[in-house]
Amino acid sequence: MKYDKILNKYHIKKEVVMKKLFESNNLNYEEISNMISNGSLIIYPTDTVYGLGSSIENKEALDKIYTVKNRDKKFPLIALLSDKKYVEKIALINEINREKIKKLMENFWPGGLTIILDKKSIIPSNMVSNGNSIGVRIPNHKISIKIIESCGGILATTSANISGEPSPRSYNELSENIKSKVEIVVDDDGILKGVESTIIDMRTTPKILREGHIARIVIEKIIGKVK
Numbered sequence: 001m002k003y004d005k006i007l008n009k010y011h012i013k014k015e016v017v018m019k020k021l022f023e024s025n026n027l028n029y030e031e032i033s034n035m036i037s038n039g040s041l042i043i044y045p046t047d048t049v050y051g052l053g054s055s056i057e058n059k060e061a062l063d064k065i066y067t068v069k070n071r072d073k074k075f076p077l078i079a080l081l082s083d084k085k086y087v088e089k090i091a092l093i094n095e096i097n098r099e100k101i102k103k104l105m106e107n108f109w110p111g112g113l114t115i116i117l118d119k120k121s122i123i124p125s126n127m128v129s130n131g132n133s134i135g136v137r138i139p140n141h142k143i144s145i146k147i148i149e150s151c152g153g154i155l156a157t158t159s160a161n162i163s164g165e166p167s168p169r170s171y172n173e174l175s176e177n178i179k180s181k182v183e184i185v186v187d188d189d190g191i192l193k194g195v196e197s198t199i200i201d202m203r204t205t206p207k208i209l210r211e212g213h214i215a216r217i218v219i220e221k222i223i224g225k226v227k
Contacts (some may be wrong), residue, residue, distance in 0.1 A: 019179070024143050024188040029150035032184060036151050040183035041065060043160045043174065044147050046080065047140040048112055048193050048213065049167040050174060052160040052182065053080070055151065056090070062127050062156055068181045071163045076128040078114055078135035080157045082149035090154060091117035091134050097202050100223040104200070107222050110140035112193070112213025116201040127156050137197055143188060169194035200226065 020035065022028065024045070036042060039061045042053050052069065054061035056079065066073055079090055084105050087093070093101055094117075104115060119134035128134055139145065148155045159167040160178060168174045169192045179185055196212040200219065207227035208216055220226060 019182065020184050022184070022186045024186060024190075027143070027147070027186065029146060032147060033150040033152075035184055036061075036155075039064075041068065041181075042147070042155075042184040042186070043179065043182050044144055044184075044186040045141060045171075045188040045190065045192060046144045046157070047110070048195060048197055049169055050160040050171070050192065051080065051144070051155075051157040052178070053155040053157040056123060056127060056154055056156045059124050059126055062124060065156070065158060068178060069158065069161070069163050071158070073126070074129050076131060076133075076135070077156045077158050078137060079123070080144070080148055080155050081136055081138050082145045082153045084109065084138065086153040087117075087136055090120055090123055091136055092120060093117060094203055097204075097206065100206065101202050103222050104202070104219070108214055108219075110138040110145065112140070112195065112197040113137065113219075114197045114199045116199065116203060116209070118203055133201075133203060135199065141192075143186070147186070167194070167196075 036055050039058045041061060041064060044051055044053060052065055054065055101115065104113060114135045114137040116133050116135050118132060119128060123134050160174060161167050162175060162178055171187045198212040198214040199210040201207045201209055205227060206223060
């Protein structure tokens with residue numbers, strides 16, 4: 001091909017991503033864990049939309065998420081967790097709000113509520129746009145929880161779409177463009193909710209930043225009035 005001849009002439013290497021496609025009923029969690037530990041990216045189903053994830057411990061992989069999505073680095077990634085016990089590994093809980101945060105976790109996790117907290121130093125700055133906070137959530141999806149747990153209980157995640165395109169609710173809605181740039185793709189034959197999570201900032205006075213899957217009125221029944 002003419003393109004390949006040009007690459008050879010100028011000694012330019014063409015990046016080839018060695019992709020591993022897993023069916024949801026035949027997942028090798030150990031292999032997925034090893035690949036992610038070594039810097040691979042993964043496209044996997046969550047309870048809302050398909051997610052694009054990486055290890056929080058690999059800064060190059062985190063940068064690659066932004067490159068693959070063509071995402072502006074001013075928009076932070078969130079941390080999807082497999083269990084509540086990982087929250088305080090990566091985030092600080094304001095003691096004033098501890099009981100309210102506990103109630104939110106008990107009532108809406110796993111599920112469509114992202115809680116914003118102050119981050120700990122374990123979270124790399126390039127994951128959170130050089131900010132001081134981190135969004136955390138446990139998805140209500142058995143396969144994603146198992147994948148996340150196999151990778152240490154925490155995955156940096158965003159939606160698996162090129163920025164500006166619709167978020168994919170099924171494997172068939174994933175673009176070939178983004179699949180071709182990622183090492184691991186999990187094919188789940190289910191249709192996801194397609195509704196974004198609600199985001200609530202619990203660092204100081206509780207404030208809803210985005211109303212999504214869980215309505216404000218439902219949250220207020222649990223912790224009282226919020227901004």
